[in-house]
Amino acid sequence: MATIDPLLVILFMANLLILVLVILFVVKSGCFSLQNKIQFWLIAGYILLLLASPVVIQMLPKENFADERIKKVSEKDLYVQADLYTIAQGASPEQIKGVFVLEQWEFPYNGSMLNVVVRPLYEYDAVIVVERKDSADGKIEAVNYASKPIVELIDLSEIMKPHKVALDGNVLKVTAPEFLQIELGVFRNEFVISQILGDTELESAPWRHGSQLIYLRVPADVEVQSEASVHFVEKQ
Amino acid sequence: MDVISCQELTKTFGRVRALNNITFTIGQNRITGLIGPNGAGKTTLLKIIAGFLRASSGEVRVFSEDPFNNLKVAANMIFIDDQMRFPQSLTLSEILASAAAFYENWDMELARRLFDYFSLDPEQYHHKLSKGMKSTFNMIIGLAARCPLTIFDEPTTGMDAGVRKDFYRALLRDYLRKPRTIIISSHLLNEIEDILEDIFLLSGGEKRLQTPVSDLKEFAVALRGKREVIDKLTAGQEIYYQKSVGKDHSYVVIRRDAAEGLLKKAGRDGLEVFPVKADDLCVYLTSRKRGGIDSVFDRY
């Protein structure tokens, strides 16, 4: 059992106190002098409303749910390990399951020196992998690879934002993607249900981090230097 | 058949002895007045009869059964006092309808008529009534329930004089139509004297007297005369009340039969004989000190 925050206990007690006061207030005064008929219809109306709600909830359009709008993955997909870091160690991105191209760029380049900078400086550790091509074709190709972030079996890759990559003179600027904050809501079954039927898979389905990687293919005659850590790999 | 019989009934609350060794019976279809000052134990006695309280010792029988926690007694008895509580959300007419469900002999017609007469609003709430109106409403329930045993504990609290008279009149009329056993408690006799058949005097938790009202009027006489004569004459007698009149005269109340004997012996010289009113006698019989409140000041 998790340790209980004393503050929570105090809050809970305060709630209970309010509750007692409400009950006593309703019972002792005001509402009690309501006519019996009015009381009866209020309660009957409330109960009817509640009895109707299981029907009403069936009629709500389901398209609106977050997971109906966004692609869902099967539980199987969760166990596809997409470790982008193996790319940095020389694995080919195309061979790793679950890795996909989020964005790609191509820049014509004639210089012999390329300076890679990462923005924001000091705050962001981009994983940058550099591969020197066989030929000096005068093109820098940049690919933003990513692995899927999965939350509650929802594939969030579609809303993932890519890095920004821009070439300015001999400086290739890699800007961290816009930080995304997503809020989701989910219902937990009531404890009286989970006591008998057990918890839903909600708690058991693990969340998967998504990660990103910038893969640069530079012409054979270009020297790359960077203050950020850059991994050089040989072409397979 | 006795509706109520008590044998050596005693009731204590902690160290306080509310009722002490009371023995009596009340016959069927009689109206009995339970008279006594405040704190005499009237309410306690009635609640024991009603089965609300338990006797500490002694035996109580109502309809030949122990009334405490007895459903049969509860169904054939109604106890009316100013502590009656009803659900606050019910209107008076809804309360009447509920009462009708509980009491087999309930007379809704009578309840309606009394309602009209006392101009009670059927849509009103019990807790919003004035004290007198509450008593009136409770009284209507007591009458309309037509219970074989009907107990009124100080029923006229808060009623004004006109309503009181109407109430007693209604009680009497309904009693004549449907005789039943009725007990009314009051600290004063005078206003209920006319409708009572029997009187039960209670004081300090003890039974003082139980007699038909007609006998009560004949029960005692008052003698007035010189103090020495009176003192000598009444020595050894039970004196219910005594007070000084003027400088050397004395006024005493004693039993009529005792007085007759004494007067036969001593002659009437210098003595005046008065009848004693029933309600005065009740006060004398139930007061704490023989000389009444005057005694506090007499030897002051």
Place this chain on the structure above:
Amino acid sequence: MSLTDISLTEPSLFDTVKKQFLYKLKGRLGLFLAMMGVQIMGLLFSLSGASSHGMGDNFLYVSVNEFSSDLIIWFTFFWIFVVAVLITTKDYQNIDFTFVANRLSSHLSNVGFLITAAVIGGVTAMLSGTLLRIVIYFIRGRYMLSENFITDPEVILTGIAVTILYLLLISALGYFCGVLVQLSKVFIVILPALYIGTVDFLARELPVIVKVYNFIIGENSLALLAVKVLITTALIYACSCVLANRLEVR
């Protein structure tokens, strides 16, 4: 005996209990109004979500807000406890004994009332959860996941059954506490002290408490839970009736 004499009636216990039960149901509607208030309050408190957990990496932070109608059910539990204690008080007792009653009929009709209250409370508490879902759907539907949103009827029915069982048990406990207080006012001090002492702080790990906890809360079979709760409830009510049978009233 003359013809106009009023004859004695021979009441049956069952009849008296039935009459009292109906009278109480009618006269205590306000208590259900209080239940309504408590549940609506629970619903409002639940709108902001019960708990939230998040996950983040360099690019993305996802927080999932968990909603649940647990609070409504807890509030309903609390409500029935207060109601059960309340109806043992002098005020309510006086109302009983204004008309035909003895201790047993008064208790039995109270038990009947509390069973009714538990059933109504259980149904409304669980369905309030559905109402909460509908409200949440409209105020933040686009963020909601469909999981557990539309509950199968048999799941709702299971929830209702378990809630009713808990309400029965809690009402019996409340009634028992109320009866103890009627027997002696000392219990006003003893009972809360006992509660705080044994359940709340000191003795969470006490074997007895753990056993009691496992007996009811750890039971995963609805049928077994029902049997356990019904037997316990019946025993507690029986104790209350026996204890209070000699109590003086009015």
